[in-house]
Amino acid sequence: MNSIKAFGASAETSPLAATTIERRADTDRDVRIDILFCGVCHSDLHQARNEWRDFMPTQYPCVPGHEIVGRVSSVGSAVTKFKKGDLAAVGCMVDSCGECAACKANEEMYCVKQATFTYNSPDPHTGGHTLGGYSEAIVVDEKFALKVPKNLDLAGVAPLLCAGITTYSPLRNWKVGPGQKVGIVGLGGLGHMAVKFAKAFGAEVVLFTTSPNKTEDALRLGASQVVLSKDPEQMAAHTGTFDFILDAVSADHDVNAYINLLKKDGTMCLVGAPEKPLAVASFALIFGRKRLSGSAIGGTEETQEMLDFCGKHGITSDIEIIPIQKINEAYDRLVKSDVKYRFVIDMASLAAA
Amino acid sequence: MNSIKAFGASAETSPLAATTIERRADTDRDVRIDILFCGVCHSDLHQARNEWRDFMPTQYPCVPGHEIVGRVSSVGSAVTKFKKGDLAAVGCMVDSCGECAACKANEEMYCVKQATFTYNSPDPHTGGHTLGGYSEAIVVDEKFALKVPKNLDLAGVAPLLCAGITTYSPLRNWKVGPGQKVGIVGLGGLGHMAVKFAKAFGAEVVLFTTSPNKTEDALRLGASQVVLSKDPEQMAAHTGTFDFILDAVSADHDVNAYINLLKKDGTMCLVGAPEKPLAVASFALIFGRKRLSGSAIGGTEETQEMLDFCGKHGITSDIEIIPIQKINEAYDRLVKSDVKYRFVIDMASLAAA
Secondary structure (H helix, E strand, O other), X not given: OEEEEEEEEOOOOOOOEEEEEEEOOOOOXXXXXXXXXXXXXXXHXXXXXXXXXXXXXXXXXXXXXXXXXXXXXXXXXOOOOOOOOOEXXXXXXXXXXXXXXXXXXXXXXXXXXXXXXXXXXXXXXXOOEOOOOOEOEEEEXXXXXXXXXXXXXXXXXXXHHOHHHHHHHHHHHOOOOOOOEEEEEOOOXXXXXXXXXXXXXXXXXXXXXXXXXXXXXXXXXXXXEEEEOOOHXXXXXOXXXXXXXXXXXXXXXXXXXXXXXXXXXXXXXXXXXXXXXXXXXXXXXXXXXXXXXXXXXXXXXXXXXXXXXXHHHOOOOOEXXXXXXXXXXXXXXXXXXXXXXXXXXXXXXXXXX | OEEEEEEEEOOOOOOOEEEEEXXXXXXXXXXXXXXXXXEEOHHHHHHHOOOOOOOOOOOOOEOOOOOEEEEEXXXXXXXXXXXXXXXXXXXXXXXXXXXXXHHHOOOHHHOOOOOEEOOOOEOOOOOOEOOOOOEOEEEEEHHHOEEOOOOOOHHHHHHHHOHHHHHHHHHHHOOOOOOOEEEEEOOOHHXXXXXXXXXXXXXXXXXXXXXXHHHHHHHHHOOOEEEEOOOHHHHHOOOOOEEEEEEOOOOOOOOHHHHOOEEEEEEEEEOOOOXXXXXXXXXXXXXXXXXXXEOOOOOHHHHHHHHHHHHHHOOOOOEEEEEHHHHHHHHHHHHOOOOOOEEEEEHHHHHHO
């Protein structure tokens, strides 16, 4: 075991603070990564504050962080993908059963035994719970370490590991591409990546937002049109015209208003997860044989594909870099959606913590 | 115009009673059908009693009936599909725009200008509203008249025109077949047809019901297993195992309990339409990339395919024949789900009305 510095919450009402955690001794399949940057996902905040107590209660101490980019400091004897000094990334998962149909399809996020998530999952190695990327280093089976394109800004890569793959995966799964009209609901951490990817895949992209002041950014990021979702006339003008809508909003909202904008056989996919059940009008689905779906992150293989795609197309996240000492302030701003479009922690700051 | 006998409601609180209605003079594309049998759909009751007042208010007089089987008494000069004396059937639609993408795909039920339904739709021919099959005869464009296999019991054919196609169409659309485990929720008019079709398509069929006394019938109709949906243990035993679930329940119920039974990428399709919005847990869809969808009846081409399939496989609806004079009593029994599994009116009884 190795003691390292980290930043975490000791209880649900405690702000995040410097702490010391243990990482396991490396196995022969492990990669040890010195963390350079870690993105700040809204899930980090939910978990640190135990806001998902009903279905995913937080184990303390809680060290969040699952958008991890760093450099390999050592590799086990059986490791083939990495050598010391390589760039490497870790996303939302660090292990899975490896044997179920989902794992065999490299869709470990749907592992029937549930994947080991990067933080707050039972950790079969230590017997405790997993601790995330707000820390000096992480030790992970090489299957769950991803290769990072060398041409990209590393801080901007970090959010690709959650916000990126969470939007890339459904857009690929539903074969979004040229000739299609695609809606993205919400321009936040996920939404801004969805706009970039949908545009890169060749679709016509329409952004839905409640904030008129996001129009300029949306157009810059790749949308061809911005619709103010509170304006019934603007919404009605798009009735029955969308092939696919990706809904990245986690606040309570009316999904039927968007289902009505789908073409026959169109799909609306949720990647934001409102806490309260959604009120879905059966008639909205029945007339037009429309589909409401959801999608969770993406598997290791597709995450690597996404990183390679980003390398080839020069895609990174739009970010605001913070030192770890500003994390509590960043959380407060996150609650107000006051970030364009993802906070990323420069982990060098942890040395001074 | 031609005056004929019919049975209908003069107001939402009136029981159905004998009346006289007008049918249009036949155009050269029209088929006139003397009605032999008409099935009784729950929609008939909703419409007659104006229970859909918020989105489909009833025009009175209301003559319900859209599961129509009869014999052609005359054809227009341009009619090619039928000749006098042929059997013919009419389902839920009697016209559509013919020009939109849905109509061109022979999916007239999703016509962007909305199909002309068999009753309670604006009637472009008369300027009034359409009047359904609880009547002596109907006049319809030959495109919306279907050919009836000669080997089937005619009374048992009638419900195929709505209950049949409404279940056949989604099972075909989602390619239900051998090697698949398919759930049918509810054993009523729709559900009992869904069990027959899913079985005929080669799937393993599991019926979900709240009524233990439906077990024997479900097994006879083709289910290999019956699950009491109120029993959490029985439900849990099927978690993550279904390729497709067809939900034929129109009462309020918990759809998340069924979504949880789907495999990764599985679809649950609604053909019953609960009045209140469904409470859908976003996490139920997200973990497993599951889909909630809906489906409405079926197009003319697929309805003909379904009738031909039924002819080939000897499939009809399980019915209880009534004279038209018993229709109000039948409605009261329908509200209590007291029918196995569809009432069909012997329209010869109308002569005495």
